[in-house]
Amino acid sequence: xxxxxxxxxxxxxxxxxxxxxxxxxxxxxVKEGIRVLVPFGxxxxxxxxxxxxxxxxxxxxxxDILDVVDSDIVLNEELLELGKKIQKKTLASLISCYQxxxxxxxKAKHGSVVPVRFDTFxxxxxxxxxxxxxxxxxxxxxxxxxxxKKIVVRKDLGDISLSSLNTLVKKGVLEEVKKEHYRRNYExxxxxxxxxxxxxxxxxxxxxxxxxxxxLLYGVTGSGKTEVYMEIIDYYLNQGKTxxxxxxxxxxxPQMVQRFQKRFGSKIAAIHSGLSDGEKYDEWxxxxxxxxxxxxxxxxxxxxxxxxxxxxxxDEEHSDSYKQSNCNPRYQAKDxxxxxxxxxxxxxxxxxxxxSLEAMARAQKGVYSLLKLPxxxxxxxxxxVEIVDMNREMKxxxxxFSKKLVDAIQNCLDKKEQVILLLNRRGYSSFVMCKNCGYTxxxxxxxxxxxxxxxxxxxxxxxxxYGEKRYFECPKCHEKALSNLGxxxxxxxxxxxxxxxxxxxxxxxxxxxxxxxxxxKMTNDFRDGKYDILLGTQMVAKGLDFSNVTLVGIINADTSxxxxxxxxxxxxxxxxxxxxxxxxxxEREGFVIIQTFNPNHYAILFTKxxxxxxxxxxxxxxxxxxxxxxYFYLCNIKVSGKxxxxxxxxxxxxxxxxxRNLNNIxxxxxxxxxxxxxxxxxxxxxxxxxKIIDNLSEVLxxxxxxxxxxxxxxLEIDFEPSxxx
Ligand code: ADP
Ligand code: ZN
Numbered sequence: 001x002x003x004x005x006x007x008x009x010x011x012x013x014x015x016x017x018x019x020x021x022x023x024x025x026x027x028x029x030v031k032e033g034i035r036v037l038v039p040f041g042x043x044x045x046x047x048x049x050x051x052x053x054x055x056x057x058x059x060x061x062x063x064d065i066l067d068v069v070d071s072d073i074v075l076n077e078e079l080l081e082l083g084k085k086i087q088k089k090t091l092a093s094l095i096s097c098y099q100x101x102x103x104x105x106x107k108a109k110h111g112s113v114v115p116v117r118f119d120t121f122x123x124x125x126x127x128x129x130x131x132x133x134x135x136x137x138x139x140x141x142x143x144x145x146x147x148x149k150k151i152v153v154r155k156d157l158g159d160i161s162l163s164s165l166n167t168l169v170k171k172g173v174l175e176e177v178k179k180e181h182y183r184r185n186y187e188x189x190x191x192x193x194x195x196x197x198x199x200x201x202x203x204x205x206x207x208x209x210x211x212x213x214x215x216l217l218y219g220v221t222g223s224g225k226t227e228v229y230m231e232i233i234d235y236y237l238n239q240g241k242t243x244x245x246x247x248x249x250x251x252x253x254p255q256m257v258q259r260f261q262k263r264f265g266s267k268i269a270a271i272h273s274g275l276s277d278g279e280k281y282d283e284w285x286x287x288x289x290x291x292x293x294x295x296x297x298x299x300x301x302x303x304x305x306x307x308x309x310x311x312x313x314x315d316e317e318h319s320d321s322y323k324q325s326n327c328n329p330r331y332q333a334k335d336x337x338x339x340x341x342x343x344x345x346x347x348x349x350x351x352x353x354x355x356s357l358e359a360m361a362r363a364q365k366g367v368y369s370l371l372k373l374p375x376x377x378x379x380x381x382x383x384x385v386e387i388v389d390m391n392r393e394m395k396x397x398x399x400x401f402s403k404k405l406v407d408a409i410q411n412c413l414d415k416k417e418q419v420i421l422l423l424n425r426r427g428y429s430s431f432v433m434c435k436n437c438g439y440t441x442x443x444x445x446x447x448x449x450x451x452x453x454x455x456x457x458x459x460x461x462x463x464x465x466y467g468e469k470r471y472f473e474c475p476k477c478h479e480k481a482l483s484n485l486g487x488x489x490x491x492x493x494x495x496x497x498x499x500x501x502x503x504x505x506x507x508x509x510x511x512x513x514x515x516x517x518x519x520x521k522m523t524n525d526f527r528d529g530k531y532d533i534l535l536g537t538q539m540v541a542k543g544l545d546f547s548n549v550t551l552v553g554i555i556n557a558d559t560s561x562x563x564x565x566x567x568x569x570x571x572x573x574x575x576x577x578x579x580x581x582x583x584x585x586x587e588r589e590g591f592v593i594i595q596t597f598n599p600n601h602y603a604i605l606f607t608k609x610x611x612x613x614x615x616x617x618x619x620x621x622x623x624x625x626x627x628x629x630x631y632f633y634l635c636n637i638k639v640s641g642k643x644x645x646x647x648x649x650x651x652x653x654x655x656x657x658x659x660r661n662l663n664n665i666x667x668x669x670x671x672x673x674x675x676x677x678x679x680x681x682x683x684x685x686x687x688x689x690x691k692i693i694d695n696l697s698e699v700l701x702x703x704x705x706x707x708x709x710x711x712x713x714x715l716e717i718d719f720e721p722s723x724x725x
Pocket of ligand 2: 443445461462678679
């Protein structure tokens with residue numbers, strides 16, 4: 001027997017299957033989807049068995065597989081096929097398409113070994129006759145305990161000596177049993193649920209009764225989408241099926257997991273970046289063994305090795321976190337969901353209060369079925385939104401808080417209600433500038449301004465990690481006129497506590513939540529009323545559901561509008577709408593204040609009226625005129641290298657090759673990336689806009705193949721990029 005093996009090696013040129021023969025001692029253990037150890041040149045490498053064939057089509061003698069790595073397969077039939085489809089769609093290496101599906105513990109040379117943990121139990125050996133044996137006092141105690149409890153662990157023995165236990169094992173009275181032990185425990189659920197309202201019921205029955213396809217659920221914030229997701233999942237669980245539920249960044253949505261856990265208990269497996277490698281591996285094994293039937297997680301949870309999937313749900317489908325953009329394969333989880341949906345004949349449900357333009361356009365064309373939850377469950381209207389023009393305010397105030405916002409906060413505190421304040425820092429950071437000559441500090445390796453970090457008093461590069469101490473004197477004009485610019489949450493927190501000295505303020509940002517479990521703790525503390533004001537970055541806009549929050553203040557609506565990206569209006573509209581949706585979620589009415597320097601921008605005006613569809617129409621017009629998605633597809637080809645002239649020359653060659661071989665395509669560039677130099681690597685973008693081109697993949701693959709052999713050029717192909725930078 002012969003096995004086709006894909007070896008785990010990052011060299012792009014080696015990305016193909018190699019044949020090995022299966023030695024007879026491994027014949028029963030080598031299967032498709034198992035990991036094996038093989039000789040490769042002078043090395044021993046790990047690889048995946050992709051295919052098993054009966055005979056050797058070449059006459060030459062093949063090398064033997066050395067061993068199997070795991071006791072069972074790690075890629076089932078579905079995932080093996082899926083990997084090939086992803087390879088075709090993204091043009092990444094096949095090995096990367098399989099690696100992305102597996103937890104780190106199952107990747108070759110992941111550094112630290114992540115062992116399976118075991119608990120040791122003791123029980124009486126079968127057929128042992130106790131009457132014939134003699135015991136000392138402490139041995140007798142142990143034997144009595146084991147007889148009573150049938151099975152014990154060491155800690156049950158209290159202060160009885162361990163040597164007695166060991167003697168009993170040696171004598172053959174007791175035997176040791178090892179059982180796998182998972183690092184995390186789930187409490188049993190209490191199957192708590194709300195009686196659904198009519199709108200919710202309608203959505204549930206449409207999804208569960210209709211034939212499988214893709215649905216887009218447009219439901220305003222607080223319309224009860226999460227409750228609908230749980231009901232749909234329950235339906236499929238009762239049919240003996242399983243479910244995947246994706247959320248943008250699960251460690252930022254502890255409430256969602258808590259709600260699922262409350263209802264489904266240990267049936268769920270939650271995978272997210274906050275878990276250790278060991279915990280992730282445990283969760284993966286629970287899923288693969290069918291011990292968990294609902295998987296909740298961020299992007300990569302779409303690859304969970306569930307069998308018999310009944311529904312795949314993608315919450316906040318507009319989030320750009322569903323696109324993997326920093327490494328290969330550059331996949332979109334929504335595409336993978338559809339592929340898996342086809343395999344399992346199940347529906348895919350995309351949900352959002354602010355659907356992406358792409359999704360809504362497909363729903364309008366009838367490619368997706370549109371479902372709506374137009375009202376909040378509590379029967380209340382959406383919160384009232386007021387816009388404050390900061391151009392005017394800045395003439396009378398010194399800090400960042402308009403009089404309106406200050407009054408509203410005070411009013412809220414007086415009523416013992418809670419406030420959420422959003423500091424919009426999307427694409428924003430603090431930097432140091434000389435007030436005398438205008439000098440700013442730049443990274444020596446990258447074409448970017450250094451970011452000021454107050455805690456360590458250093459300037460750092462967010463691209464390459466370069467760091468230096470913050471000076472007091474300007475290196476150019478030698479004046480002591482350096483000043484920190486930019487809006488940090490710390491600075492706003494100081495201002496807030498001066499304005500409201502007796503209130504309890506909770507700051508939630510990247511710094512304060514980086515320690516494991518902090519985000520969840522803060523969320524719970526705020527819910528329990530230990531704080532009056534929650535101040536934070538983007539993370540306070542997502543998914544929080546607190547009944548006592550009646551005011552949301554947005555300190556600066558504009559930063560995300562100024563990012564040079566064609567999606568900046570869409571991202572701003574969705575961020576503001578999501579933030580606004582955090583208040584008025586139960587009996588008490590909610591109120592929102594948006595501070596902005598662009599009070600007439602349509603993204604802000606439509607947020608004020610909670611008018612998603614008008615925003616959609618206006619933004620679609622702009623996209624049509626400018627030939628952007630969803631009217632056109634985009635593909636970004638990133639060409640980079642150390643020698644900037646050479647990179648440009650090659651990028652121009654690529655452009656020439658593309659225009660000679662492709663029709664009906666718009667080719668922009670090569671243009672310098674928005675940060676041209678990163679870590680001394682110069683970067684150019686070539687942007688393709690197109691509708692349908694049959695031979696696009698073929699042409700790109702050929703170019704990609706060629707540049708694998710040009711060591712001075714690095715090429716990356718990114719279909720449907722979430723951002724072009
Ligand atoms: P969304 O996900 O659309 O923002 P949620 O599912 O979080 O909405 O629902 C908002 C709030 O309303 C939650 O506190 C939820 O527990 C509650 N809720 C949802 N559906 C119902 C219902 N049918 N009856 C009572 N309360 C509900
Ligand atoms: Zn740098």
